[in-house]
Amino acid sequence: DQQVKQNSPSLSVQEGRISILNCDYxxxxxxxxxxxKKYPAEGPTFLISISSIKDKNEDGRFTVFLNKSAKHLSLHIVPSQPGDSAVYFCAAAQGGSEKLVFGKGMKLTVNP
Amino acid sequence: AAGVIQSPRHLIKEKRETATLKCYPIPRHDTVYWYQQGPGQDPQFLISFYEKMQSDKGSIPDRFSAQQFSDYHSELNMSSLELGDSALYFCASSLRGGRSPYSYEQYFGPGTRLTVT
Known part of the structure; x- marks a missing residue:
């Protein structure tokens, strides 16, 4: 049973526009x-995180929003750049456990 | 900045052989995690170690074992390899003592691609 779901396998946006990646748990x-974020032949690179006591966390071009009641989070990238093209994984952790539970990933393509 | 080092990067083995994957965490990191990512799948947690002790366990087959050494590097030993073990194996590390009290922000290595033929 997939506890973390990224229902859209891919997203394509124009450079300079906003990318919104969704995740449900x-x-x-x-x-x-x-x-x-994961590039081919590389390991996942940590981007940004959020604790359940917050509903928003921002780091430069990246903002993560958490809606606990809906069990939904989203990653906003603005402005999107061609170098952002990669597979993005949403992951979750439960207090007391160190294991990360990943979604299946979503491929983002930012077109110049 | 130093990252997580994994060796080898690629490994080809035959069925029923054994394999050993090595992981060198980021300096000063005390916790190591192993994940398995099958083709088109999400990474699945296998096992983790903190200060050389197993700290959490996931869906790791009994044919696999792992340990963390005094220098904090870790090895994943895989025996009686099966075709289904072909996957990308990631090691990640973190410095425990972050939030409450675990550090969830794990930093991943480039992975070892294991192919079993």
Whole structure:
């Protein structure tokens, strides 16, 4: 059973526009959420995270929003750049456990 | 900045052979995690170690074992390899003692691609 879901397998946006990547989760015990970016032949690179006590966290061009009642989070990238083209994974962690539970990833393509 | 180092990057083995994957965490990181990513799949947590002790365990087959050494590097030993073990194996590290009290922000290595033929 997939506890972290990224329902859209891909997204294509124009350079300079906003990219919005969505993620849903089913386990209400998750209390920490992370986004990773992955290029081919490389390991996932940590991007940004958010604790369940917050509803927004911002770091430069990246902002993560958390809606606990809807069990939904999203990553906003603005402005999008061609170098942002990669596979993005949403991940979640539950207090007391160190394991990250990943979604299946979503491929973002930013066109020049 | 130093990153997580994994070796080898690629490994080809035959069925029923054994394989050893190595992971060198970011300096000063005390916790190591192993993940397995099958083709088109999300990374699946296998096992983690903190200060040389197993700290959490996921869906790791009994044919696999792992340990963390005094220098904090870790090795994943895989025996009686099966075709289904072909995957990308990631190691990640973190410095525990972050938030409450675990550090969830894990930093991943480039992975070892294991192919079992």
């Amino acid at each position: 089913t386990n209400s015990m998750f209390d920490y959420f992370l986004w990773y």
